[in-house]
Amino acid sequence: MSKRSVYKRKIIKHFYFGRSYSSTELSLLLNKSIPFTTGVLGEMVEDGVIEEIGYADSRGGRRPQMYGLKADLLNIVAVSIDQINTNIAMFDLHNEMVHPKKNIEFKLSNTDYNDLVQITNHIENYIENTGIDPDKILGIGISMPGFVDVNKGVNHTFLKSAHGSIVDYIEDRIGLPVLIDNDSSLIALSELRFGAARDKMNVMVLNLSWGVGLGMILKGEIFRGSNGYAGEFSHIPLFDNNKLCQCGKSGCLETETSLLVLVQKAIEQIEEGKLSLIKDISESDLETAVNKIMNAAKRGDRVAINLLSDIGYTIGRGVAILIHLLNPEMIILSGRGAEAGRLWVAPIQQALNEHCIPKISEGIKLEISNLGYEAGLIGAAALVMEKYDSLSKFEKRIKVVQK
């Protein structure tokens, strides 16, 4: 691969994450001279990869020519899998969804090989339905919970097939580059590239869901640890409570903060006869139960608010640990539970005030994501572009960037 084409890939990546740049700005980002950058940009315009998108405002001199990616040059398939739902969507290079996302209800089992076959079928069908030429698809990004070994393309928790790598299987069947990563890390990636963590160096992104996931941004990059297992926030041993966690240990943070615990405690309190707006909930339909509790809290129900506060405070104690160990500049509440995030800010902040050395916690921003429910899908698409300039599997894909 020629050096020039390496720079072209980097330029495409910058444009994807940053929208538009002038020649001068890019030369700074690439650490190359302006004449060189201008030359490369010229070639890319000729090849139809990027286009001139007008002039930016002057900052005291000649107005800079701005460049941007041609949105329809390439597409990216994003797949977001969780325990009960799988979503598939197609994005263009401006990060717009170009085909309606498809939601599949799909209970993820731990070991069934058939699950993998099913999901691959769905992806295959979805791509066909979009009518987009596979030659115009850069790759497929997949977000899923569990212990994901990024390099081997294996998930040690879900879709464990005897047939080895998930990535290899899907690549073989569909013939496109496939990348997988853990859902919390990808939510952090979307916050880093498109959300509140943009241009930040050290940020902790909490993925509020059935458990509390953690995506870490350290030194301006997603941190994954030596095997990709970093961020197991749910399972830090924080309590002497003898409550068994689904991971097999006891005392995990999750044993006091999961939404399951929330529902259990709510049922307990209602049975004790406390007055509450919460009605008719049971452990057998958690999703509905959680929604009812959340809604009650939003309407000011004391019981619901107190329950959420307790959990928030406990999460906050965990966050205090993160702050002491990693000294981040920002905490972001993201994931599907972030909508109710506002309810949690106060108790978390309270826990931070009580458990942090002031010097280390002062100035830390506690923010709620505005990427919302889509963060997982955006992260899956971003994963593909994130690796575009470094993985060899992209080398032969897009002709225009090969010289």
Place this chain on the structure above:
Amino acid sequence: MSKRSVYKRKIIKHFYFGRSYSSTELSLLLNKSIPFTTGVLGEMVEDGVIEEIGYADSRGGRRPQMYGLKADLLNIVAVSIDQINTNIAMFDLHNEMVHPKKNIEFKLSNTDYNDLVQITNHIENYIENTGIDPDKILGIGISMPGFVDVNKGVNHTFLKSAHGSIVDYIEDRIGLPVLIDNDSSLIALSELRFGAARDKMNVMVLNLSWGVGLGMILKGEIFRGSNGYAGEFSHIPLFDNNKLCQCGKSGCLETETSLLVLVQKAIEQIEEGKLSLIKDISESDLETAVNKIMNAAKRGDRVAINLLSDIGYTIGRGVAILIHLLNPEMIILSGRGAEAGRLWVAPIQQALNEHCIPKISEGIKLEISNLGYEAGLIGAAALVMEKYDSLSKFEKRIKVVQK
């Protein structure tokens, strides 16, 4: 600064940390072509910066010419400050101590400006006593406990002078580049460059001392967080014990693991009448008390061993948190308490077995440092070289590397 001289600095840094390289190896490390690297190396030999040190064994072809730094080209002053002792030493480029280290008993107060003056005097005298020409000194590296803001050169815990930056003060007085960093981070740095963490990517280095410090190696580099406060392991809120910590909060890990707690518990148990080899200890002379307990443990005293085990187990619980969050490949026990480290390996390992998800803790190595007592000084010297290729304050110092 010319580009070529940037590469020369990088080469010097590589040699300092790696001893000797061939032209081919260096060209790989620098990402430059072999002819270019050979050319630069030739110039550096001519300038007397490096020398040819013979041929390495062949690996199936012509034997490579090896190069190494001239040890006496430059010297580095290392200063290691802790709460009761300050050590100063002079190193050469082969990391050998070229002048006997000087130990100064010196109780570090929190705010006394005079402390800073005193320490600077000592450094000044020490350099004079070595008889080494200041023009042959690259810089001064300082290791100290507390909240160190590396960029501002300020310590928010010790030597807080109204006169601003510690670094600026010493640089003004001595006229040499000065760098400071937190002791635990520097111990981690010496492990990374010269110890068990060499070539490792993600390692947690515990600095066993009066508290338990933590130096983190993430992605092959020391991690310091956004303000340099990362690694406050001692003060993670882990207990509901209502014991007040010196940091002002309660429930910190330190409230159950500090050597002070060790002594208090020992006294308690002896007063209760337990049979033990430990005799005549009191809280007024902690250093002696700790030594007596350690020695008793080494001779097999049950009381001492149990006390250390309890503390080790508690530290292990903290380490389990580190493992879940950061997924390191290795844990190193270092610092002055590492000698007794062997006594702690078993209880720490025990805690890891009980509190870690097997998938994430399997394969993690738990090692005892072999850098020993000197780790702090070595780290302080290494700090200077670590920053040599990136800080402008070194630009004008060494003439031979300026072209």
Place this chain on the structure above:
DNA sequence: TAAAACTTCTTAAAATTATAAAAAAGATTC
């Protein structure tokens, strides 16, 4: 034991990339 294979080192030509100066376009100032 000689040929093959392989690694290192050297050289000169080729390609890449940067520098510097000037031109273009717009903002600011007096």
Place this chain on the structure above:
DNA sequence: GAATCTTTTTTATAATTTTAAGAAGTTTTA
């Protein structure tokens, strides 16, 4: 409103760095 200052872009020239090919040593293999 002309002169001056800025920033961006272009161009030509200069410097840097790589490529490619071959020479020089060593080990491996036949």
